[in-house]
Amino acid sequence: MAMIADSAILVTGGNRGIGRALVEEALRRGARRVYLGTRTPLTHADPRVVPLALDVTDPAQVQGAVEKVESLDVLVNNAGVALYDDLSDLAAIERSLAVNFYGTHGVIRAFLPLLTRSHGAIVNNLSVNAFAPLPLIPSYSISKAATFSLTQSLRAILARRGIAVHAILTGIVDTDMSRGVDIPKASPDAVARAIYDGVEQGLEEIFPDPMAETMEKSWREGAGKVLERQYAKLYEETTYESAPVGQEASAS
Ligand SMILES: NC(=O)c1ccc[n+]([C@@H]2O[C@H](COP(=O)([O-])OP(=O)(O)OC[C@H]3O[C@@H](n4cnc5c(N)ncnc54)[C@H](OP(=O)(O)O)[C@@H]3O)[C@@H](O)[C@H]2O)c1
Numbered sequence: 278m279a280m281i282a283d284s285a286i287l288v289t290g291g292n293r294g295i296g297r298a299l300v301e302e303a304l305r306r307g308a309r310r311v312y313l314g315t316r317t318p319l320t321h322a323d324p325r326v327v328p329l330a331l332d333v334t335d336p337a338q339v340q341g342a343v344e345k346v347e348s349l350d351v352l353v354n355n356a357g358v359a360l361y362d363d364l365s366d367l368a369a370i371e372r373s374l375a376v377n378f379y380g381t382h383g384v385i386r387a388f389l390p391l392l393t394r395s396h397g398a399i400v401n402n403l404s405v406n407a408f409a410p411l412p413l414i415p416s417y418s419i420s421k422a423a424t425f426s427l428t429q430s431l432r433a434i435l436a437r438r439g440i441a442v443h444a445i446l447t448g449i450v451d452t453d454m455s456r457g458v459d460i461p462k463a464s465p466d467a468v469a470r471a472i473y474d475g476v477e478q479g480l481e482e483i484f485p486d487p488m489a490e491t492m493e494k495s496w497r498e499g500a501g502k503v504l505e506r507q508y509a510k511l512y513e514e515t516t517y518e519s520a521p522v523g524q525e526a527s528a529s
Pocket of ligand 1: 289290291292293294295296315316317331332333334354355356357358359376380402403404405447448449450451452453454455
């Protein structure tokens with residue numbers, strides 16, 4: 278189980294919104310080093326913070342970031358974009374997937390050797406829209422559902438390396454991203470605290486705000502979670518010989 282105190286942690290999209298709150302909360306909890314992924318140059322008063330130029334869609338920047346990180350215990354994939362669309366514009370779907378899905382996947386792949394060494398944790402900031410699409414932002418919802426599925430598969434696959442994989446099913450939070458929506462919103466600080474509380478408790482899914490909490494009980498006790506566990510057990514019992522990675526599966 279990952280503890281934030283004395284750990285080295287990387288937060289993508291750490292310059293504003295929930296990401297900034299996650300950076301500050303990690304510092305408050307005594308993190309040894311906080312790598313702050315940002316697309317714009319910045320400085321931070323706390324000497325434990327190391328800003329990293331990190332556009333998650335840029336493989337060269339991702340590799341450059343890996344080379345600047347000495348060790349890593351917790352990777353927080355927080356960077357994300359939400360576009361208003363109606364699924365008529367392929368570019369909106371592609372952009373949402375590029376940042377929210379492929380960006381997350383690419384960063385995880387790049388930092389996997391460091392996380393394997395530390396038996397660390399991956400924390401993916403998703404959305405309740407992974408469960409129920411909001412038709413105002415359908416491409417975003419698709420990307421979050423896909424990244425939730427990625428998170429569930431990686432949890433089973435990476436268990437063999439001793440890496441924990443957490444899904445954050447976030448509801449509405451008061452940041453630039455939700456500016457156009459006029460309903461009660463959780464504060465980024467409260468959400469950051471709930472995320473790290475959940476990580477420190479070893480929760481596979483974390484519901485970090487009042488809106489998300491309404492889904493928690495039914496998810497934990499529901500058929501989807503039961504099936505996820507059954508599949509994970511099946512995977513655990515399957516040898517690489519009988520299911521070689523890279524070959525086509527013969528059954529769904
Ligand atoms: N706010 C909500 O209600 C809500 C609800 C559910 C889930 N979430 C999720 O929480 C996460 C943070 O959202 P937020 O509310 O804090 O949004 P935000 O205030 O709009 O911040 C988004 C962050 O992601 C970064 N980012 C965007 N594209 C990037 C890229 N290609 N590479 C690296 N960083 C990139 C932004 O950097 P720049 O400053 O350079 O643009 C910014 O730091 C997102 O994954 C979002 O989907 C938010």
